[in-house]
Amino acid sequence: MEPEIYRQMGLTDEEFDRIKEILGREPNYVEVGMFAVMWSEHCGYKSSRPVLKLFPTKAPWVLQGPGENAGIVDIGDGQAVVFKIESHNHPSAIEPFQGAATGVGGIVRDIFAMGARPIAVLDSLRFGPLDDPRTRYLMGGVVGGIAFYGNCLGLPTVGGEVYFEPSYAGNPLVNAMAVGLIEQKNIRRGTAAGVGNAVMLIGARTGRDGIHGATFASEELSEASEERRPSVQVGDPFREKLLIEACLEIINEDLVIGMQDMGAAGITSSSCEMAARAGTGMEIDIALVPRREEGMTPYEVMLSESQERMLLVPKKGAEERIRAICRRWGLEAVIIGRVTGDGLMRIMENGRVVAEVPARALTDQCPVYERERRRPAYLDEVRQRDLRRLPQPEDYGQVLLGLLAAPNLASKEWVYRQYDYMVRTDTVAGPGGDAAILRVKGTSKGLALTVDGNGRYCYLDPERGGAIAVAEAARNLACVGARPLAITDCLNFGNPEKPEVAWQFYQAVMGMSRACEVLQTPVTGGNVSFYNETESGAIYPTPVVGMVGLLPDIEKRCGMGFRREGDLLIMVGETYPEIGGSEYLATFHGLVAGEPPALDLEREKAVQALVREAIAAGLVTAAHDCAEGGLAVALAESALAGGLGAEVELASDLRPDYLLFSESQSRILLAVAPEAGDRVLDLAREKGLPVTVIGRCGGHSLAVRINGRTLFNLSLEEMGKQWRESIPVLMAR
């Protein structure tokens, strides 16, 4: 075979030699195609696998860790939550609407492939600055695509995050997380067990969509990738909705052994992964695969990434019943092959073998690379910047108003009002709060969900930034009263073949692992997206954490809005002069520099435990973490959320801008009834936590005094206008 051929598919000479060695012969074109996609970074995790091993993955409540379509955690009563996050960055950069839509479709399929009823979606987005028309086009398309797909499926998109930074301008990030609920007895895994069992394909017909999408996602974006555009798939949420209902009926009637969605690398990946997990093989006749287009070659059929398809291994004798269920839902279901005992993927076309490779050669024998790591040179420059001489603002009210209008902090209602976040009637707290809360019908339980990540912190210190992403997610859950259970993560980075990126990746995973250990939130799965680069450089290293938590009694939940006139405002935790990497520093001083805030994980854990305990005891009327924008922004957000102002009196030696806008970690702002104040203070002191009464709720404005001097007094109206209108106005340009 000409080297040009396999190189174009993304294989190196060494990898090609390895294939020859495994097979003991020259592979044919179809086989090379199968290896190329399965050994791509996207499917094979060849640069990340050794590093991902660092993640803690076990806890008594983790029923399924990494390695399956999605992770599973126990929530009691024989029920479990299934969840996973995935990126669709590259497709969305090329075609934002369809790219984001099919991203939602794909991650939702991972959830019902495990047998779970999907119940919610969250999204984590990164774009360039909003004053760029291209960003507005991308954001409009991405949000529209997520809305189109999720709304049509009848899944509430209950939370998410959106950030704007120049580093994402050419390479936006679109990560979608899906969550499902399951009776534990219904859990299915993606295995093809039972020699002689049929292999069925259900759902959409196969077309020439997205051939080599996986390889595509494993390259930097360039002029050349523009030309590969036809590889972008179009989503059909209507068909996926039918697929969900049909698959859940099939699960409920206990008709399948294993099931897997077809995402990247289509039939190739789903079939060989199912076989490899079971230690079996498969014989597939691709002539039996229903096509949308004429004249497709075996190569095209095997690699097509047509959406809305599932691969099933039925129990013996269940084939007819599965067909009948699919027919009722208007879906095609065909037997395309059977499970074999020889460990081989044998692909036939009308009886002629077109490819024959060991299933495990495609999965487990994917080469693994220990990438060279080097601390990037930029770090010294940005970290050592002296931030002590920055000019102090004159008008703090203006600074706060400006921060509220900064797109990273402004209300994201423009985004989530396009998402149906109420369908399924379980959304007790939707987007806009610290974490979404879903009730579990028929129980007193609630699920709390959040996604978090701060690329700026990770750029300045990936280890700390990674740890903060986990800590902040857990803190968000604590603020609503939930105990965090586990995480799923999406690791968005540049080109791992560059030692600097490999270093960032390793550091971020170390930091996340450390935080997961201490906070007892194991990793149950996730996704790695490398090659997020354009000609102008890599994105900020951006690990995104999706976290699931449990509220044993949903009646004991908390929101972030101030609710009662006269309630005391209590700050748990301490503010340090930490403005490195802050939104204040970026917005007012135009700097992304310094050290991100320090994180003491033991302190973090104690703060969260305290807040949960106080909420469970019914002592708290509002809780909100101090995150980006610092204390001042946290106060404003809680005031706006509740439509109630506050008077705050701070005493401190810190510079006022540091005090107000520092992003010190492990701080949570509480509102408590005056009569409950002492109990909260006592609880905190018992745990050795710093705690301060800083003011009271009331009125229609937010007034802040420091050491007796009024720094600002802003009406809710004024603040609300800046905060609410910023993004709609920018998007309407």
Added chain:
Amino acid sequence: MKFGVIVFPGSNCDQDVHYALGSVLGQHVDYLWHGDTSVSGYDCLILPGGFSYGDYLRAGAIARFAPIMPAVIDFARSGGLVLGICNGFQILLEAGLLPGAMMRNACLQFRCQWTYLKVENNATPFTNRFREGQVIRIPIAHGEGNYYADAATLAQLEANRQVVLRYCTPGGEVIPAANPNGSVGNIAGIINREGNVLGMMPHPERCAEGILGGTDGRELFASIVDCWQRGERLGA
């Protein structure tokens, strides 16, 4: 009283309506399959929200040809109570059980939000628990809720008091600023001339319990039950 919730391919609020009627209000409720041809034995039919047939072509356009629809139409013509919510409303319009048509939201985007609604007519089987002019709060979630009817049809609707719900401010003002989708006359819900078929864009099943942020939807469903218990079955 027996409710039937019709399940079209792509319906996605069917389970929510079922839960609100069955578990919250304790009524008897069954799913009815779009491929069936009979609705006999039911006292009220609900066409739920969602994206029947993906809402492809026009929302509700394909669903109205589902095998069950002739039975629904007969049921409605003989005075049976029919409630179309969101996509269900769109199907009723396409089926000609209600006048007018639905267009894309004027903002060209999907909108999910709480809305305030003015009860313009409480003398219906669906709104009798409200006061006339009462302002209620029910969420919407749709991309095609921009109700349109020509001037003559509108005049008739107004003259017959067929406009049942209008988007308004919390204070009850029916003004453009309170209109989330560009709907003519801020119309959120209309009833047929005979008064037994209501179509509404807002989702009452999403506010039938306090934990979801409101209970006005429960009152709407309870109105139907009250009406039926008083034996006010119209027509037939």
Added chain:
Amino acid sequence: MLLAKIHVTLKPGVLDPQGEAVGKGLRAMGYDGVAAVRVGKYLEVMLDLDDREEAGRQVEEMCRRLLANPVIEEYRYSLEAYAGERP
């Protein structure tokens, strides 16, 4: 095989928010000459029929019953022989 080409457009007088948005977008991009835009649908229906008259009757009916909503839309169509690939 016959191919029906069908245009479904909004009736004159029915507001077209999408057309307006597109017009606004074009003007914002500098196309000052754009006076108005109307957005409609274009459908191609491939028919396994050879009898043109029968096909015409059917397409007319499809338009009336499903493809256009007579409250807001109007339609027109043409029929031609189709020799291309069977889709």
Added chain:
Amino acid sequence: MLLAKIHVTLKPGVLDPQGEAVGKGLRAMGYDGVAAVRVGKYLEVMLDLDDREEAGRQVEEMCRRLLANPVIEEYRYSLEAYAGERP
């Protein structure tokens, strides 16, 4: 005034879920002869221009930049004199 009539259709091979659903709907209504349906857009752009060449250049550009999504769609257009009512 000139009127540009623009057809935006999906590229061959690109999945058309809408067309598939409409085709299925039509067959379910009894039109067995329906072999396939593709759904596209039809736009009319009224232009306050008289120079056809200039207009053609502009319409071509509008299609490429805004009206069609080159990743999945293709377009064609025609220009004609427009004498009707100013919309």
